[in-house]
Amino acid sequence: MNKMSQRLGAHSVLLLMSLFIIVPLMFIVNIAFKESREYVRDPIGLAQQFELTNFIDAWERANMQQLFLNSVIYTAIVCACTVIIGILVAYPISRRHIRYHRMLYVVFTAGLFLPLSLVPTVFLMDYLQLMNTRIGYIMLKTALSLPLAIVIFVGFIRSVPRDLDEAASVDGCGYFRFVFAILMPLMAPAIATVVTLSAINTWNDFVNPFLYLSDPSKRPVTSGLYVFFGQYGNEWTLLSAAIIIIALPMIVMFIFLQRYIISGIASGAVKG
Amino acid sequence: METSVTHQLPIDQAKPKRPRFSISPAHLAILPATVLFTLFVLIPAIGNLFFSFTDYLGNVDHINWIGFDHYVRAFTSDWGEIQDAIVKSIIFAIGVTSIQNGSALFLAVLVNMKIRFRNFYRMIIFMPTILGVIVIGLSWRLILNPIFGPVNEFLGNFDAKSGLLGEPDIALYLVILIQVWASVGYAMVIYIAGLQSIPEEMYEAASIDGASPMQQFTYITLPLLRPAVTINILLSLIGSLKLFQVILITTSGGPAQATTTLSLKVFQELTGSTGGSMPNHGYSAALSVLHFGLMFVVIVAVQWYLSRSERYLE
Numbered sequence: 001m002n003k004m005s006q007r008l009g010a011h012s013v014l015l016l017m018s019l020f021i022i023v024p025l026m027f028i029v030n031i032a033f034k035e036s037r038e039y040v041r042d043p044i045g046l047a048q049q050f051e052l053t054n055f056i057d058a059w060e061r062a063n064m065q066q067l068f069l070n071s072v073i074y075t076a077i078v079c080a081c082t083v084i085i086g087i088l089v090a091y092p093i094s095r096r097h098i099r100y101h102r103m104l105y106v107v108f109t110a111g112l113f114l115p116l117s118l119v120p121t122v123f124l125m126d127y128l129q130l131m132n133t134r135i136g137y138i139m140l141k142t143a144l145s146l147p148l149a150i151v152i153f154v155g156f157i158r159s160v161p162r163d164l165d166e167a168a169s170v171d172g173c174g175y176f177r178f179v180f181a182i183l184m185p186l187m188a189p190a191i192a193t194v195v196t197l198s199a200i201n202t203w204n205d206f207v208n209p210f211l212y213l214s215d216p217s218k219r220p221v222t223s224g225l226y227v228f229f230g231q232y233g234n235e236w237t238l239l240s241a242a243i244i245i246i247a248l249p250m251i252v253m254f255i256f257l258q259r260y261i262i263s264g265i266a267s268g269a270v271k272g
Numbered sequence: 273m274e275t276s277v278t279h280q281l282p283i284d285q286a287k288p289k290r291p292r293f294s295i296s297p298a299h300l301a302i303l304p305a306t307v308l309f310t311l312f313v314l315i316p317a318i319g320n321l322f323f324s325f326t327d328y329l330g331n332v333d334h335i336n337w338i339g340f341d342h343y344v345r346a347f348t349s350d351w352g353e354i355q356d357a358i359v360k361s362i363i364f365a366i367g368v369t370s371i372q373n374g375s376a377l378f379l380a381v382l383v384n385m386k387i388r389f390r391n392f393y394r395m396i397i398f399m400p401t402i403l404g405v406i407v408i409g410l411s412w413r414l415i416l417n418p419i420f421g422p423v424n425e426f427l428g429n430f431d432a433k434s435g436l437l438g439e440p441d442i443a444l445y446l447v448i449l450i451q452v453w454a455s456v457g458y459a460m461v462i463y464i465a466g467l468q469s470i471p472e473e474m475y476e477a478a479s480i481d482g483a484s485p486m487q488q489f490t491y492i493t494l495p496l497l498r499p500a501v502t503i504n505i506l507l508s509l510i511g512s513l514k515l516f517q518v519i520l521i522t523t524s525g526g527p528a529q530a531t532t533t534l535s536l537k538v539f540q541e542l543t544g545s546t547g548g549s550m551p552n553h554g555y556s557a558a559l560s561v562l563h564f565g566l567m568f569v570v571i572v573a574v575q576w577y578l579s580r581s582e583r584y585l586e
Contacts, residue, residue, distance in 0.1 A: 010382040010385050010387055011387060013378075014379070014383065014393040015393075018393055018397060021396055021400060022399075024412065024415050027414070028414060039420065086305065088301040089302045092299075092301050092302055097296070098298050098299060107309075107314070108305075108309065111309060113571075114313065115514050116538075116560075117317045119320060119557040120318075120319030120322075120557070121316045122542070122553070123319070123553075124312070124319070127332060139308060139312065143311065143312035143313055144312065146308065150305070175301070176301070179301070200401075200404075203404070204403070204405065222406050225410060236414060236417075236420065239414070246407060247403050250402050251399070251403075253402075254399065254402045258395055261398075262461050265458060265462065
């Protein structure tokens, strides 16, 4: 009986918390289906019709096609670079192939805690003529997502037996071939974690594009939301639709890859 | 052929092969990461200190050394504002850290019980973590909208309508709530990992000895969860001191500077605030040095306190 009531209590608390998380999101979905006049008249009641007009309007008005393409490019390249560069540096660190491996690891992990240094970064981007260039933004984002990737990769490579390295080197396998052809396939779970975390980070980023990508043709999806803040009031129904358009790819990814995201955060935190 | 390979192995283990090139492949491998990280993270971090002593306004050709002028300004004529921002930062950080960790620990214990739908609950509570700050911020602006938002509609039933995010007295607390909503799942996942590392036998032994669930929690769970608690508290403290994006989107620091934390001020000085003040890069750099100092003091103090009480527990 005691056990039973305990479970009932747990369920009710968790259910309440889930509602607290999900209801605000449902509210946005509801607005996205309303006509703007309907929203002003009755902002809270259920939408009268389930038409996708707001989504189509929002997609066109914000030029989402272009923004989506940009964001997909940024996200894909940043993820790929983070994984490749991260593994390349994590392997020598975890195998102590270089003398200052400890210091290097500490410096990289310190990057997780350093505050944003906006002024020098703006200066640097200006100085290197990387302002408003795709390559500049991609390099910056890769550098910013490296620390977490390195923590996760180093933790993972330490669990790969050293015998493998030796066997490969005896068989005449080169250093880089070993990293890319033998080690990398073994690291699939860690790579999935790093990819999902940096994808979330890059897809949702809005401060860095705001600072470093002012050219409209280079902006990512997050900047599409500004379109609906007007001089004469905001277009809330279209804004809600745009919010959902932007959040949907991440939610879909999360549903399929949640195992990797959650295990990655747990392992990164425990080892970091 | 096979015998020769097995024969080679022990020799190789005893004496690792020395690379024959002048630059070993290991050094080549660390190069890209080191260059990128140095360029975009380390140099800017140090560069802040340099720019804080200059009158840099965003024009690369015009940088003059002005010594401690920006710091003098921050501590004299602007001190009222700065002090206010520091207080707001600390309230924000303490609010987020305490509420987030309290509820995350509680939720983690519940989700870790052997109940049905636990994966479903965990997934839902974690979900906001994957949504972007801008999505979260704008959604909450819609929900807390004083005219159309459901929260005010609900409060209207009790004649308690308020300006919500437009109300200087409560705006900061609402922003804290939004931040907790957004990141409680993250902390919960770390606590779950900590809980799962505690061996089941300890609870069995304790319950045979007649320990109540509450006693089990205080004498087994909490002490063994210390590492997760420390990590979580530090992560949320650092995160909430650093972060300004949610505040920027929901209130942009207003109303009447009620939600302007130090990190938001650094950003506003860089871009020019909505109030119409001109951007001042040098001053922004000086403020971010102060911000770093504040973070450093808070983190060292908390870590010292946590490690001291950890030792005390042992």
